[in-house]
Amino acid sequence: MMKYNISFKRNLILAAVLTVMGMFTACDDSIDVTSVDENQYTTSTDAIGYLVNNAGRRGTSLVEFRNQGQAEIYLASSKNTETDVVANLKFDAEVLDAYNDENNSDYELFPVDLVSFESDFQLSKGSNKSGKTLVQFTTSDALSAEKTYVIPVRAVVKSGNIKLSEKESVYLIFVKDLSTIPTADKANGIKIISCMEVNDTNPLNNLCFTLKESGKPLIDIVILFSANINYNNETGKVYVYNNPNVQHILDNREKYLKPLQDRGMKIVLGILGNHDRAGVSNLADETAKVFAQELKVVCDSYHLDGIFVDDEYSAYQNPVPPGFVAPSSAAASRLCYEAKQAMPDRLVCAYAYGSTSSLPEIDGHQSGEFVDYGIHDYGRSSDLSSNYPGMPKSRMALYSQEFSRGYWASDSDLESMRNDGYGSHMIFAMDPYRNNFDRQKQAMESIASKLFDDELVYDEKPYKKDW
CATH class of the missing domain: 3.20.20.80 (Glycosidases)
Structure with missing residues (x-):
């Protein structure tokens, strides 16, 4: 058990901001691909598509980068698809607008001209997860190391039998550009x-x-x-x-x-x-x-x-x-x-x-x-x-x-x-x-x-x- 000396003098420093946050979850995306939990999708007979990062996590991720960065995004399905499926990602500022409105936040857009998408999602018939699509981005003198920016993306189905809900078709990549800040990271990552x-x-x-x-x-x-x-x-x-x-x-x-x-x-x-x-x-x-x-x-x-x-x-x-x-x-x-x-x-x-x-x-x-x-x-x-x-x-x-x-x-x-x-x-x-x-x-x-x-x-x- 930790040692701690408690002081009982009361010292209110802030007034609570009473707002309810939406249903997004953040995580670091620097680890290997894991299997996707499908338990929550068993109520539908349709193939329901959703976006995940390389850890199988939905909604949001956090990427800290220096000079150049990338996020791995996958299109997964609640069941094996009955047809080949092709979909792509697009930069969609309205996704961040909706997030900020819902959560009373003021995150700024990452500049769209600094973002590129590597390829389409491809799900072969009978599969339930695509190969990765890389969202790649670069630094700029206009970016501040003290701010968190957001790359909001939306998946769009081009062909194939899969459904995307509004919630599961969007993803927010929270990005911190640390190009001007030294890093404490050691070579082995410990x-x-x-x-x-x-x-x-x-x-x-x-x-x-x-x-x-x-x-x-x-x-x-x-x-x-x-x-x-x-x-x-x-x-x-x-x-x-x-x-x-x-x-x-x-x-x-x-x-x-x-x-x-x-x-x-x-x-x-x-x-x-x-x-x-x-x-x-x-x-x-x-x-x-x-x-x-x-x-x-x-x-x-x-x-x-x-x-x-x-x-x-x-x-x-x-x-x-x-x-x-x-x-x-x-x-x-x-x-x-x-x-x-x-x-x-x-x-x-x-x-x-x-x-x-x-x-x-x-x-x-x-x-x-x-x-x-x-x-x-x-x-x-x-x-x-x-x-x-x-x-x-x-x-x-x-x-x-x-x-x-x-x-x-x-x-x-x-x-x-x-x-x-x-x-x-x-x-x-x-x-x-x-x-x-x-x-x-x-x-x-x-x-x-x-x-x-x-x-x-x-x-x-x-x-x-x-x-």
């Missing part, structure tokens, strides 16, 4: 997640550690641990509460967070219970939608890259109060789903602990579609495929380490993780000013060596907590 106990530690310490050969930062994702989900007794609403330490960092993001993002690191805000009735696993569906909207406001306001959901320190009540449900994995999964609905261009991470340790399907979408990273509790290493169905191994964080209490990963643990194809690893409470820093440094040296075949470089210029 991600190191640093969960920072910011009550004690300056997050800028993540800048201190690089790899000798590649020059890359050791850390890819920084979690600010932690903001809270709180209950307002006067309004009867849940809201995001930041203790003074978290709030100071957010209010001074140019000093504490932007330098990390400028090196290619992602900044994720932890969301944790705070000893009242509100928690990440007991929100009724409508309450979850509203809270997800407030999470979006927070991420928008402070230019954060996502959230980390952790089911700890809530005082769940029985009988269940209005607006809440009995704590369950289903309710926790609903919150993660609504958060991804509200923020398709940001990360949603879950701690594999308590109600968030295993998240069921929501509205026909497997949890691996809307949870980007599943992060194991300390020392645990089991495959999370059954916990978060649809999640690739690259997004499963194994053998997490806790630097303040001495939960360490061995060299053989790290080697096993890498050899078995798992692509994420979390360290908690790294702090150069703690008296066991030599052991912390040894652990990070092992990460550099065993996961990246490289050598850790520590610049010996740590950052004190200065607030």
Whole structure:
């Protein structure tokens, strides 16, 4: 279980934006093609077509690119087609207009002149999935690294016996052009997640550690641990509460967070219970939608890259109060789903602990579609495929380490993780000013060596907590 010092001073930072998001799901599209779940289509005798990305995910995807990028799109069918089918993709700005209207958002179009489509979809008679069509795009000086753009596409059947509904014939590719920003990505793709106990530690310490050969930062994702989900007794609403330490960092993001993002690191805000009735696993569906909207406001306001959901320190009540449900994995999964609905261009991470340790399907979408990273509790290493169905191994964080209490990963643990194809690893409470820093440094040296075949470089210029 994570260590966390709770502050009870109330500090409302935002008014909730009360809008309900539509039915799109975002995901990264950098993994291999998987099989398509057809269970939800069994009620029709027609061949119903729908668009999916290379992970078999519908609705939306997120692509971060430098200079040139691409998204793989497929036309799939609920049953084997009775004829050959030919269809194509076209750029359709009205798809984004409809999305923005429905979701009260203001995403901008990616310039159509920077987009090209590789080929038509071809489904041979008797098949249920086409070959890929590449949506390719390039950078431009007119694009901003701080904005998310959208390539909206629509499938049009040219010939063959297949039906496309309005919803399933469109796809939104959320695009971030990072051409002008350095990347923390290492050659083998493994991600190191640093969960920072910011009550004690300056997050800028993540800048201190690089790899000798590649020059890359050791850390890819920084979690600010932690903001809270709180209950307002006067309004009867849940809201995001930041203790003074978290709030100071957010209010001074140019000093504490932007330098990390400028090196290619992602900044994720932890969301944790705070000893009242509100928690990440007991929100009724409508309450979850509203809270997800407030999470979006927070991420928008402070230019954060996502959230980390952790089911700890809530005082769940029985009988269940209005607006809440009995704590369950289903309710926790609903919150993660609504958060991804509200923020398709940001990360949603879950701690594999308590109600968030295993998240069921929501509205026909497997949890691996809307949870980007599943992060194991300390020392645990089991495959999370059954916990978060649809999640690739690259997004499963194994053998997490806790630097303040001495939960360490061995060299053989790290080697096993890498050899078995798992692509994420979390360290908690790294702090150069703690008296066991030599052991912390040894652990990070092992990460550099065993996961990246490289050598850790520590610049010996740590950052004190200065607030």
